[in-house]
Amino acid sequence: MSKLTTLSVLLEQEVKDLYNAETQLVKALPKMAKAANDKALKEAFETHLEETKGHVERLKKVADLLGIKPIGKICKAMQGLVEEGGETIEEKGEGVLRDIALIVAAQKVEHYEISGYGSLKTLAGVLGHDDLVELLQTTEDEEGEADKKLTSIAERLLPQALELEPA
Known part of the structure; x- marks a missing residue:
């Protein structure tokens, strides 16, 4: 683990964290x-899988613009959320x-991602990376739309489901 010395280092760590989170989701969504x-619901997951592949590519572009490789950090939070989702699948x-x-599990993931992209976008903006802010906003918007679709x-x-409740 690298030493946290500047906001730029934090930004780089968070890019790597979200990149790992998204790659974990590419495996979990199918x-x-x-x-x-x-x-x-099946279609929503399939559609979001394709979007998630785009998020991975967008994060690669963000990493390129920062001059870093997006690998090297494991997103433990996403590991836990994916594991929880796996337990739900087995129910x-x-x-x-x-x-x-499944929707509950997926929305936990979406909310984690929305907060992650929001924080990353703020860090990028404060550091003057306006080109990154736009890329990150696009992904944050897509995550928000996926969450709304799941709610619907x-x-x-x-x-x-309520009909299954005892009278």
Whole structure:
């Protein structure tokens, strides 16, 4: 681990952290899509997989602009979130309940990413990397849209799940 000496070093560490987080998601999202019962949820995961591949490429560009390699840091927070998502995939039970559980797991990931990109964008802006701010804003916006889509699917599924509650 490198020594934290400047905001620039922090920015570089956070780029590497998010790059690792996104590469972990490229591996996890197909499993979530496969586990989903609801067609719209399955499609949302598949669409977000393609977006996530774009996020990886965008972070490579950010790293290039900073003159760094985006590798070398493990995002332990994402490891934990992906592990939790894996546990959700293994859950037995009604399809609609599993789908909602998958949405909960996915939204935890989205909120982590939204905060990560927001912080990264702020650091880049303070350091005068306006070119990076625009790239990071695009990704943050996509993460926010993915979160909204998951909320919309959950709102549609929740009444079905509520019917499973004892009277």
